[in-house]
Each structure stands twice: as C-alpha cells, then as structure tokens.
Amino acid sequence: MTLIRRLRIVDAPEEPALMQTPVPSESPATRPGIRVAFATDDMREVNQHFGSAKTFAVYSVDQDTHALVEVAEFGRLEQDGNEAKLAAKIDLLDGCAAVYCEAMGASAIRQVMAAGIQPVKVYRGSLIADLLEDLQNELRTGPSAWVAKAIARQTADDPARFARMEAEGWCE
Numbered sequence: 001m002t003l004i005r006r007l008r009i010v011d012a013p014e015e016p017a018l019m020q021t022p023v024p025s026e027s028p029a030t031r032p033g034i035r036v037a038f039a040t041d042d043m044r045e046v047n048q049h050f051g052s053a054k055t056f057a058v059y060s061v062d063q064d065t066h067a068l069v070e071v072a073e074f075g076r077l078e079q080d081g082n083e084a085k086l087a088a089k090i091d092l093l094d095g096c097a098a099v100y101c102e103a104m105g106a107s108a109i110r111q112v113m114a115a116g117i118q119p120v121k122v123y124r125g126s127l128i129a130d131l132l133e134d135l136q137n138e139l140r141t142g143p144s145a146w147v148a149k150a151i152a153r154q155t156a157d158d159p160a161r162f163a164r165m166e167a168e169g170w171c172e
Helices: 015-019 084-092 106-114 128-141 145-156 161-167
Strands: 003-008 026-030 033-040 055-062 066-074 098-101 118-121
Touching: 033 128, 033 145, 055 084, 055 128, 066 084, 066 128, 084 106, 106 118, 118 145, 128 145
Parallel strands: 033 098, 098 118
Antiparallel strands: 003 066, 033 055, 055 066
C-alpha cells in the first residue's frame, strides 16, 4: 500500500511560529500547540476507520488558531488485517500528537501509540471544525493528560526553553 497523493500547504503559517507565538498576558511564555490528523473522506467530518482510511487531513492547532497544513490520500483499502498498510499511514503522521478516527484495530493502536501518537476514537460524522474547537478550548482551559504529554514532548526538544526560563527569573 502506498501513498497516492500528498499535499502540503505552503501558504499556511509556519508551524513553529504558530506553536510559539507569545501570549500577550504572559510575554515570555508560548502558546502550547500541537499537530493532529483526522481520518476523513470529505475534509469535513471524521468518517473513516484508521486502517482503511482513504484520506488524512493534518492540522496545526494552538489556543487561538488552527490551520490545515497537509492532506494525504491513500488507495482504497479494506479492513483485512494486512499489517503492511499501517506503516505508510503511521509515517505520514510523524509529528502529530493525535489521530482522530471512527475506529482502530488493536494492532494499529499499539503501533500508533509506539510512535508517540494518541489514537482518538470519535463518532462517525463528527465535524472536524467542532473537534478543532474542542481541542482549542482544552488548550485554553487546561489540557487533558495526552495533550499535556504531547506538549511536553514538543517543549523538551526546544533549545530556546532555557532562555525563556532565564528571562522568567529561574535560577539553579
């Protein structure tokens, strides 16, 4: 199974800028943000099983904004237990904190979680716009465990975090 088409949005805001725009009330701080993917065939709603998903829409999301950054299309696949089809999909999701889908098999869950991606099962027909809004509200009010973990994973690799801590007055 191979990737048929992949579209990266070049006019979208650069993700590091989107993810690290200073919050006005907390000047040296950054807005936490993550990348998430949705299994969809119409770009409006989550309506695909992970293993047989034809299309994934990848968004960059922070407290105040979200932007479509990538769309990938795969050939038609059945839910047949073919493990080889999962690798290309998991590779596509590299850098994503979560993937929203209507269902996912046990083997796929293990592989997706091993790649550091949280599987999120939602009802068929859940609107992507509503899920993005819910995620933004969660980022504003206090993230759930998986969102906090994804944000921590991102910040752990940020070399500028020490400069920000020093500007906040942190000492040894």
